[in-house]
Amino acid sequence: NADIAMYHAKKRGRNRLCWFDPAMEAQLRQRSELEAAIRRGVTNDEFVPFYHKQIDLSTGALTGFEMLARWETADGTAVGPDIFVPIAEEIGLIDLLSEQLIRKALHDARRWNHRLNLAINISSVQLRNPWFAQKLLKLLVEANFPPSRLELEITESALLENLGLVRTMVTSLKNQGVKIVLDDFGAGHSSLARLRSLPFDRIKIDSSLVATVTESTESEAIVRSIVSLGDGLGLPVTAEGIETREVLARMLEFGPFRGQGYLYGQPQSAEQTQAELRALHLLQGADETSTL
Ligand code: C2E
Ligand code: CA
Numbered sequence: 190n191a192d193i194a195m196y197h198a199k200k201r202g203r204n205r206l207c208w209f210d211p212a213m214e215a216q217l218r219q220r221s222e223l224e225a226a227i228r229r230g231v232t233n234d235e236f237v238p239f240y241h242k243q244i245d246l247s248t249g250a251l252t253g254f255e256m257l258a259r260w261e262t263a264d265g266t267a268v269g270p271d272i273f274v275p276i277a278e279e280i281g282l283i284d285l286l287s288e289q290l291i292r293k294a295l296h297d298a299r300r301w302n303h304r305l306n307l308a309i310n311i312s313s314v315q316l317r318n319p320w321f322a323q324k325l326l327k328l329l330v331e332a333n334f335p336p337s338r339l340e341l342e343i344t345e346s347a348l349l350e351n352l353g354l355v356r357t358m359v360t361s362l363k364n365q366g367v368k369i370v371l372d373d374f375g376a377g378h379s380s381l382a383r384l385r386s387l388p389f390d391r392i393k394i395d396s397s398l399v400a401t402v403t404e405s406t407e408s409e410a411i412v413r414s415i416v417s418l419g420d421g422l423g424l425p426v427t428a429e430g431i432e433t434r435e436v437l438a439r440m441l442e443f444g445p446f447r448g449q450g451y452l453y454g455q456p457q458s459a460e461q462t463q464a465e466l467r468a469l470h471l472l473q474g475a476d477e478t479s480t481l
């Protein structure tokens with residue numbers, strides 16, 4: 190029990206003490222069960238890509254999808270990526286997990302109309318791997334997927350460390366045509382310096398700002414300044430987290446955005462996405478016949 194209490198104290202930082210509490214033990218057991226389940230999940234291929242629509246807000250046209258990881262657990266419990274991604278990172282499984290997902294996503298997206306992009310999320314831990322860019326390019330070649338249709342969403346926190354390495358990798362990916370998007374902008378310690386630290390192609394305004402833009406004058410002011418920042422730097426903007434018509438109308442006043450949110454639907458499975466694209470005549474002809 191003392192050991193568990195010590196572990197608990199260490200996790201919270203240096204120079205502190207903690208009394209043992211039975212809840213700590215339960216927490217620890219739960220956590221190690223989750224770790225084991227994630228390892229099994231990767232081995233059994235339980236992680237699948239879902240797709241969330243990205244829309245050109247001014248025309249309403251579909252521009253592509255963001256891939257979001259989902260876990261089809263053996264017992265049907267729902268565990269979201271905000272839980273399993275950080276754990277997979279801590280136990281050193283994120284590279285493998287992400288590779289499985291990207292491979293599936295490229296395979297799915299090959300069938301979509303060639304005007305539709307695929308955006309994928311890349312965490313800071315993945316960017317610490319010096320082989321990341323090479324591995325990603327290899328996956329693109331294997332899937333015969335045009336790099337110009339791929340967008341990498343990177344959050345600001347990924348740029349806090351290893352900027353030199355990240356810049357080298359991003360440059361070689363950009364040379365192949367891959368686009369780089371700054372995700373969750375406006376949520377953390379957003380800074381102008383950060384915006385100029387990498388050759389970004391687009392800024393994604395964090396959903397916490399977008400969702401409150403009609404209620405909070407502060408959010409509105411921040412959105413307004415991000416938009417003029419984007420204008421000044423020649424960076425197009427995506428607004429994520431659009432849930433209502435009111436928010437959409439407000440965002441449209443700011444400029445010609447790309448947008449994403451539950452207003453346009455929830456993230457969907459590969460099959461649901463494919464069925465929807467087929468109905469919209471947005472599946473590639475040759476591939477469409479090959480799937481019949
Ligand atoms: P994110 O990149 O900011 O993704 C957007 C999240 O907001 C998604 O949650 C999406 O389902 C949700 N969302 C989209 N529209 C709306 C809306 O209108 N309202 C609300 N309330 N939410 C909306 P999700 O799928 O749970 O993903 C959470 C986070 O997990 C993502 O945040 C991303 O950081 C991470 N993640 C997901 N898939 C992957 C992955 O394959 N690799 C890595 N490294 N991270 C991933
Ligand atoms: Ca994202």
Ligand code: CA
Pocket residue numbers: 372373395396429
């Ligand atoms: Ca976000």
